[in-house]
Amino acid sequence: MIKVGVSYCDSNLENYINWLRRASVEVEPVILSYKELNSDDLKKCDALLLTGGDDVHPEFYGESEREGDKYNRDRDWFEFKLLDIAFSKDLPILGICRGLQLTNVYLRGSLVFDIQTVIGTNHRKDENTGDDRLHNIFVFDDSKLFKIVGEREGIVNSSHHQSADRIGENLRISAKCDDGVIEGLEWVGDDRFVLLVQWHPERMKNFESVFSRNLLEAFINSIIQK
Template identity: 45%
Template sequence: MSKLIGITADVFLGETTAINEKLMDFVPRPAVNAVLAAGGIPVSLPYIPKEKINGLLERLDGVIFPGGPDIDPTFMGEEPIPELGVTNRDRDVFEIALVRTAVATKVPILGICRGAQIIDVALGGSVYQDLESQYPGKVLKHHQSAPGDQPTHFVSVDHDSKLFKTIGDNVFVNSRHHQAIKAVPEGLHIVAKATDGVIEGIENDDASVQAVQWHPENMWEHDSRQLDIFKDFIERI
């Protein structure tokens, strides 16, 4: 039986002609297609009240946290810096609670870009509010101008990780983010880095929690290793 995979929805904050009002929930079509290609059934998850999360997870086999806006720094005990981008506190509240409940109830989760960051923050880590201005070293260009389905920099992967078993080492990836993981909490391990040292992958001991900083959903049609991330996630379920 195909596994039901929830994908948390973003919210289009402006007005749209599609429904002639503001606040339209949406899930990126490439992520939907990647889950389908990997053998799962995707389910859109707009943010809902925290008290409904247990009932939601009872119906799902796994959850994917995709990209989206910046994370509100107050969840890390920080005030916002001028370089902080658009945030959506309501989505943060929902996803942080969803991550924590999924981990507590052993529902596997996969993070993509912002998804990696929200998993990290939810479990006690922190992110750079703005990578370029806060990172202590010289950074690569992590918000590419090239088309999103094209790779632009390389990532090294820890050979002892589940991620390495899935995609190998020296992976050529795309890059579309200006926040990034800063500190990883206890229970999670850094399993991939860019050549400038920026964290590009995290997972726990059994990879029931796994996340990458790039966007495999935009590359899987041209790079089978990127689809393997979704396949292995579903197989672990």
């Protein structure tokens, strides 16, 4: 049985667990929580999945707090420790939404503090329905992501107000939205599996979309092939 460490989030945690359980092999999710301080449990796992949630505190990329944003330094520090362990053990890493942002900051990148303010577009949930916003993305055809999804563009869901800005060390852009917002990052330099996406594959209404199902399959296959 494959064990995947899943970072705890205060809402929608079941979505990630249920998504993992749709894999073609049996997966045991292991919840890793800043409340339990159980980062050592990741050492018994085969991979790490970093979930969505609060903004990464801007002090970690050299900026100041902004009124109205929601932060959790305890969670940030805990998940940086998870990344320490994952990189030291060469575990496959999948980062979703905040997971992309946190990993980018961990690797000395920075974030756009608010997309609507800086870029002028809206990537938050629909204010009227509460549903994820949908938009097109473009996948770079020389990326690992393109090899996974096999599509140069497609529709994904969106529920965030921040995004990667300066790219972290050993990362490259794999996908963008048509407004220039970065939608995917990936590891370069060796075969380490670090796949970071800004959308939410775990709660796409169409699991059969290559931007959901293929990401799960690639993540699981990276574990099996180690």
